[in-house]
Amino acid sequence: MIMAANDAFAAALAIEGSKSLIAIQTAVRRFAEPLGYDRFILFSASTTLDGIVEQIYWVEGDWFGNGETVDVTNYVRHCPVTHHILKANEPFFWTKVTGNRSEHYRIVRKPGGPGMHGLQVPIFGRLGLEGAISAGGTDIDSSPEARIAMSMVATAAFFSARQLLAAPKDDQQGSLTAREREVLAWTAVGWRHADIAKTLGLSTRTVENHLRNARRRLSVATTAEAISVAMRNGDIEG
Secondary structure (H helix, E strand, O other): OHHHHHHHHHHHHHHHOOOOHHHHHHHHHHHHHHHOOOEEEEEEEOOOOOOOEEEEEEEEOOOOOOOOOOOHHHHOOOOHHHHHOOOOOOOEEEEEEEOOOOEEEEEEOOOOOOOEEEEEEEEEEOOEEEEEEEEEEOOOOOOHHHHHHHHHHHHHHHHHHHHHHOOOOHHHOOOOOHHHHHHHHHHHOOOOHHHHHHHHOOOHHHHHHHHHHHHHHOOOOOHHHHHHHHHHHOOOOO
16 A cells, blocks of 8 residues: 555656646556556546536547547447446446447446456546546456555546646637626526527537637636636626
């Protein structure tokens, strides 16, 4: 445990001092690969979104087991493991077994046997669920020590990546537009993208774009943070 804790602490320090997403990825790989992890997905999340996943920061590895590139929209947003973070308040292991024409996921206490296994680490902040990292491999270390150590590294990776990717473009800073305030207000009371789009006569993609622009104008990385800042600024009612 001491060795794992020391390595995790060193990795977390390296991640927090990283100046680029590549440096964060390198530090995570260096720590996680000896534990059997060679596939990674890092994303921000919100319970108000139709697909939970808000922004994907990093996808890497042979997630399908056949060398094909991951289809982010279909795989990450609709993966049962991703949706399980709504029920979890701590990291959990999962197993995926591939049959002739289907894939079966199970949340398990201790993964083992054939197939892909992994660890999902929900990331919580002052606004509740803010993101997650999922790491996978075919032969992972599922000891309590490894789980705790991976959780420390995953948390550092998420917040550092979010800070790097949250920097707004100069031409998108400033006050929210009327439509951005409207979409943000509906999101704040729990409306899903599809419901907002139908009510306002927009496409769901346009709703997503308005929320993305609102985050950039307010210099935040998640919609939950945008809502909090907008309420504090008086742009939307609390």
